[in-house]
Amino acid sequence: MTILVYKLLLGFIGGSLIGMLSYIMELLTKSGVIAVVIIAMFVCGFGSWQTWGLLILFFCSSACIHLVKKILKVSDIESITEKKHTRDAWQVFANSLPAVISLVLFYYTKNQLFMVGYVSGIAGATADTWGSEIGMLSNKLPRSIVSFKSVEAGLSGGVSVLGSLASFFGSLLISITFWLLYGWHHLYQYPLILLIMVPLICGLINSLVDSLLGATLQVKYRCLICGQLTEQKQHHLQQTKQISGISWLSNDWVNFLSGSLTVFLSWSILFLYK
Numbered sequence: 001m002t003i004l005v006y007k008l009l010l011g012f013i014g015g016s017l018i019g020m021l022s023y024i025m026e027l028l029t030k031s032g033v034i035a036v037v038i039i040a041m042f043v044c045g046f047g048s049w050q051t052w053g054l055l056i057l058f059f060c061s062s063a064c065i066h067l068v069k070k071i072l073k074v075s076d077i078e079s080i081t082e083k084k085h086t087r088d089a090w091q092v093f094a095n096s097l098p099a100v101i102s103l104v105l106f107y108y109t110k111n112q113l114f115m116v117g118y119v120s121g122i123a124g125a126t127a128d129t130w131g132s133e134i135g136m137l138s139n140k141l142p143r144s145i146v147s148f149k150s151v152e153a154g155l156s157g158g159v160s161v162l163g164s165l166a167s168f169f170g171s172l173l174i175s176i177t178f179w180l181l182y183g184w185h186h187l188y189q190y191p192l193i194l195l196i197m198v199p200l201i202c203g204l205i206n207s208l209v210d211s212l213l214g215a216t217l218q219v220k221y222r223c224l225i226c227g228q229l230t231e232q233k234q235h236h237l238q239q240t241k242q243i244s245g246i247s248w249l250s251n252d253w254v255n256f257l258s259g260s261l262t263v264f265l266s267w268s269i270l271f272l273y274k
Contacts, residue, residue, distance in 0.1 A: 007045045011044025011045050012040070015036050019036040019040075022063065031088045031089035036092055039055070039092060046103055054174060054177060054178060054181075065134060094253070096121075098263045099118045099120075102115075102267075106118065113267055113271060116190070116195070117264075119175070120203060120263055121266075124202060124207070125255075126174050126203065127171040127203040128167065131167035131170065134162060136153055140160060140161075142158030143158060143159060144159075146216060147215075152229065156220075156254065171199065171203025172200055198270065202263075202265050206259060209258040209262070213249075214254055218251060219242060219244070219245035219248070223240050
């Protein structure tokens with residue numbers, strides 16, 4: 001119990017440092033900082049330095065991509081997306097909570113299936129974030145994953161070759177890192193290849209499911225002033241009109257649902273393997 005308290009305290013300190021730095025860099029809102037601290041405490045308290053390292057890798061890689069986009073002065077899409085690039089608490093929890101739940105289950109059960117579930121959740125969040133952020137750099141408009149018609153950059157449900165490749169390498173980064181950190185561990189009951197393939201495949205599926213939900217069920221609006229399709233309830237300071245999707249299914253809910261499905265899928269694969 002004493003060790004858990006010390007680890008929670010270490011997570012609080014580490015999370016606070018990351019959160020404050022991210023706030024200064026305008027990557028997080030104040031509520032986002034609080035959410036990062038909470039997530040960091042759980043990951044450090046109920047996990048190990050390896051699980052903590054994977055989470056830091058996700059946050060740092062995403063931050064680097066954002067900074068590169070800022071340097072390149074990528075065109076603004078904040079008039080389309082539901083929220084600005086600065087992440088709030090709901091966005092942090094939506095991307096991290098499914099993985100953290102799996103990690104806590106591993107802590108109490110010692111079932112390695114849940115550890116792989118945690119890694120798959122982080123791989124999925126990384127794949128989705130890299131795909132969305134790097135996909136913006138494409139010279140071509142993304143296409144709807146459902147109709148294959150061109151859509152505005154930044155609109156949920158759009159995919160591009162560049163974004164898809166970014167999703168693959170984001171998921172691969174987390175999977176390879178997990179293998180490097182845990183592959184030598186003789187206690188793992190699964191073949192080493194599964195430590196790479198399960199998070200990699202589940203991470204890619206997360207990105208696809210996120211795009212599919214974004215294209216079909218996520219709520220979308222149309223501005224009555226300029227006619228632009230958007231994910232915002234207000235545009236030009238005027239109320240927009242809902243034209244598709246489920247009213248409560250925002251991008252945060254899409255991220256949470258796709259992340260939960262990713263973690264559950266990894267559990268299912270390893271359960272069936274046994």
